[in-house]
Amino acid sequence: MTGTTLDDYTDRYARRVRGMTASEIRALFAVASRPEVVSLAGGAPYIAALPLDAVGEMLGRLAADHGHTTLQYGIGQGTLELRERICEVMSLSGIDVGCGASPEDVVVTVGGQQALDLVARLFLDPGDVVFAEGPTYVGALGVLQAAQAQVVHVPMDAEGLIPEALEAAIADAARAGRRVKFLYTIPTYQNPTGVTLTEERRERVLDICERAGLLVVEDDPYGQLGFAGDAPAPLRARRRDGVFYLSTFSKTFAPGLRVGWILAPHAVRDKLVIASEAQILCPSAYAQAAVTTYLSTMPWREQLKVYREVYRERRDAMLDALGDLMPEGTTWTEPDGGLFVWATLPDGLDSKAMMPRAIAARVAYVPGTGFYANGSGAGNIRLNFSFPPPERIREGVRRLAGVMEQEIAMRRVFGPVAGQAAGRRRGQAAADVPGPDLA
Ligand code: PMP
Secondary structure (H helix, E strand, C coil): CCCHHHHHHHHHHHHHHCCCCCCCCHHHHHHCCCEEEEEEEECCHHHHCCCHHHHHHHHCCCCCHHHHHHHHCCCCCCCCCHHHHHHHHHHHCCCCHHHHHCHHHHHEEEHHHHHHHHHHHCCCCCCEEEEEHHHHHHHHHHHHHHHHCCEEEEECCEEEEEEHHHHHHHHHHHHHHCCEEEEEEEECCCCCCCCCCHHHHHHHHHHHHHCCCCEEEECCCCCCCCCCCCEEEEEECCCCCCCCEECCCCCCCCCHCCEEEEEECCHHHHHHHHHHHHHHHCHHHHHHEEEHHHHHCCHHHHHHHHHHHHHHHHHHHHHHHHHCCCCCCCCCCCCCEEEEEEECCCCCCCCHHHHHHHHHCCCCCCHHHHHHCCCCCEEEEEECCCCCCCCHHHHHHHHHHHHHHHHHHHHHHHHCCCCCHHHCCCCHHHCCCCCCHHC
């Protein structure tokens, strides 16, 4: 096969690979990582808030003193010690023995991303419908697209997923004779909107899914990163049947270790382990030992408070800057936790078309189109506040506001700018393959 070009592979690709093209904004993200650019685009936690010396020492000892196990293969489900610790972490959110959570039913994964992929592998045939919030996590769209599922977005408002819209989507699918396998939802401090599903709606959404025989895949990487007290209890704390609970240590400890998990209904736990073994044999023994030791010997509850405090301050910096600087007609969410604000641009502005001009002005964001499978979202942007310090956040918002003012002025003079409708073509956004900047 030496000397072949990329094109020579085209007719060999599996069908599921066809829609897998990198989005055009990917190239811009390479530029966005330059130091002169304020990136409000990523989803990276502020790792400098960790006690890195102590973590480093712990990692060194794990290899030097325990290398015969930590550098060895492990079992597919993940170590019992870590699964026990995971149950302790979940109990902070109200998922405990009382609602049937047990280490037996936890499967350790390579980050939350593998957890999503496993659930998709287990349940999705090509053409199956999956409901997801509109907008939703770009990495979930990548997984669902690879599984050749059809994503139907269910609209949200400031209180999260709209139950009536979910009912309508179920009725539409039934009328069309489509098989819906599950609802994928991020009910708490959602990525990308920062919105939290209210207490009352949690019960309604669960009731609706139960009645319709829909499984619920609850993705909860941010639930313990609340700024104003505890979030409403997860869906899994309310129902033990039919709810898959997915989470990760990526946001509460360190994404570089790539450790996440699924708490699965007991009946499917074995299938998940078999599917995971086929993918990865076993999760990294070293990374699992690192997380287990972190949770058993280091002040991880205190660290959660540190993260919350840093992010609360940065959220405030972002909301203040948006309030002071954004052009009239811009609106945004006010998250009580998590890492992101979702902004709606003044009428007529197109977030994807504006991106090159924003990069030229040395600020980056993620255009809203990345978070929809159907090309919606051109009027929105996702802004991250966890990584840049407060003064950089303000500077980034100032630059962004300048770009938006210019766009508005240009539109006044010339009308809609050429190429603006490009991002609205159906199906295009599903190709926004997740990368580190889109986490
Ligand atoms: N789910 C959601 C909602 C996320 O935001 C992310 C990461 N940004 C993930 C899953 C994946 O997490 P991990 O880095 O642990 O794979």
